[in-house]
Amino acid sequence: MTLRVGLVGCGNVAVNFHVPAYRALPDQFAIVGLADPSAERLELGREAAGLAPEQVHLEVAELLARDDVDLVDVCTPQHLHREVVQAAAAAGKHVVAEKPLAAIPADAAAMVSAADAAGVVLGVVHNYLFFPEVVALRALIDSGELGEIRSVRVDMLGVVDSPGAAGYRPQWRKDPAASGGGVLMDMLHGVYVAEHLLGAPIEAVNAFLDATDGEAVESLALCRLEAGRSAALVNVGWGLGPGGVAIEGSAGRAVAHYAADGTMPWAPFDRIEVTTGSGSRTLDLPPGQQLVPLVADAMRDTLADLGAAITSGRAPAADGATAQRILEATVAAYAASALRRTVDLPLTGALFERGAVGLTDLDVPAGSPARRLGLFGLSA
Numbered sequence: 497m498t499l500r501v502g503l504v505g506c507g508n509v510a511v512n513f514h515v516p517a518y519r520a521l522p523d524q525f526a527i528v529g530l531a532d533p534s535a536e537r538l539e540l541g542r543e544a545a546g547l548a549p550e551q552v553h554l555e556v557a558e559l560l561a562r563d564d565v566d567l568v569d570v571c572t573p574q575h576l577h578r579e580v581v582q583a584a585a586a587a588g589k590h591v592v593a594e595k596p597l598a599a600i601p602a603d604a605a606a607m608v609s610a611a612d613a614a615g616v617v618l619g620v621v622h623n624y625l626f627f628p629e630v631v632a633l634r635a636l637i638d639s640g641e642l643g644e645i646r647s648v649r650v651d652m653l654g655v656v657d658s659p660g661a662a663g664y665r666p667q668w669r670k671d672p673a674a675s676g677g678g679v680l681m682d683m684l685h686g687v688y689v690a691e692h693l694l695g696a697p698i699e700a701v702n703a704f705l706d707a708t709d710g711e712a713v714e715s716l717a718l719c720r721l722e723a724g725r726s727a728a729l730v731n732v733g734w735g736l737g738p739g740g741v742a743i744e745g746s747a748g749r750a751v752a753h754y755a756a757d758g759t760m761p762w763a764p765f766d767r768i769e770v771t772t773g774s775g776s777r778t779l780d781l782p783p784g785q786q787l788v789p790l791v792a793d794a795m796r797d798t799l800a801d802l803g804a805a806i807t808s809g810r811a812p813a814a815d816g817a818t819a820q821r822i823l824e825a826t827v828a829a830y831a832a833s834a835l836r837r838t839v840d841l842p843l844t845g846a847l848f849e850r851g852a853v854g855l856t857d858l859d860v861p862a863g864s865p866a867r868r869l870g871l872f873g874l875s876a
């Protein structure tokens with residue numbers, strides 16, 4: 497069965513990665529329509545997808561009203577996902593949304609409920625799950641060679657600070673009301689990769705944040721994510737800090753290295769070293785790819801998994817409920833840093849209803865870094 501795709505939002509990720517991924521999977525997908533209120537971006541998307549002018553729309557509602565669309569792919573910035581996802585689900589269409597599912601947990605929960613009520617699939621693009629070394633690490637854990645997993649460390653301290661598409665608002669990622677947070681929100685890839693390797697849902701979070709002077713979102717986030725008797729350290733920052741993934745089990749360790757100790761996906765994967773009581777070895781894996789082919793392949797694999805999930809009735813690699821929990825863990829890191837204490841999931845109150853900007857409703861201590869730095873709308 498070929499799923500007919502309507503894609504909403506023709507920004508960088510849509511044009512550079514989603515459109516080519518669908519076109520690489522002609523047995524599973526056919527792009528039949530696009531929507532974007534920016535005429536410039538719509539035209540770029542139309543050309544990339546090879547569509548006729550009558551198949552593309554400045555009004556999203558026109559695309560959602562079409563009965564020749566089976567799957568709506570939402571590639572707008574995250575604060576704009578909810579309305580589209582709810583309308584698509586109400587129209588009986590399956591949905592895939594870019595990460596993060598939303599900027600605010602309440603929006604994520606509303607999307608999960610809308611998909612459940614309509615009986616449609618809601619998949620979320622957690623594409624780093626399909627990076628070959630992440631797949632290899634999970635398979636190594638599943639083999640039992642490392643024993644019980646006790647801790648995971650994901651370092652992404654060398655994230656490149658890329659602006660959004662010029663035809664829209666290139667700096668929307670620095671506006672907490674739109675993005676919901678800074679580098680950690682944008683790179684919550686590190687949060688879901690950590691949870692995936694721990695193999696248990698995140699239950700509580702603590703964190704330290706810092707920011708570039710004058711910016712309203714964090715540029716550095718050092719987080720501790722607790723899941724039962726195991727925990728992950730997820731360290732994310734815009735800059736030139738180190739990257740890598742390390743897993744500690746009761747019977748051994750595995751460490752993924754990237755070129756010059758850089759951060760995935762900017763630094764190509766180098767090797768995984770496994771050490772147990774019987775010695776050390778390097779896993780036999782293909783050489784790491786550069787950023788564009790790596791992300792392109794992972795996007796193709798993510799969407800192929802989603803298509804197979806829809807047609808076979810199984811859950812996709814990341815469903816709405818998982819993506820909601822990952823978002824809540826990210827918001828919890830902001831709250832933990834601001835409130836200077838461990839924050840339990842699921843979130844409640846202002847953090848659930850308004851995300852990081854809900855901190856303005858809470859009693860954030862004067863000495864808190866988030867208040868001192870004026871993050872998320874807090875005043876010093």
Ligand SMILES: NC(=O)c1ccc[n+]([C@@H]2O[C@H](COP(=O)([O-])OP(=O)(O)OC[C@H]3O[C@@H](n4cnc5c(N)ncnc54)[C@H](O)[C@@H]3O)[C@@H](O)[C@H]2O)c1
Nearest residue numbers: 505506507508509532534537572573574594595660661664
């Ligand atoms: N999974 C990944 O590896 C990855 C990579 C990049 C971005 N993303 C995610 O994809 C989303 C988009 O990011 P981007 O970098 O492409 O952003 P962008 O700024 O490049 O593009 C945003 C696009 O959305 C359009 N848009 C704005 N309002 C709209 C509306 N109401 N309806 C329809 N379209 C609208 C804009 O015109 C623009 O074309 C974000 O949620 C981001 O986190 C994911």
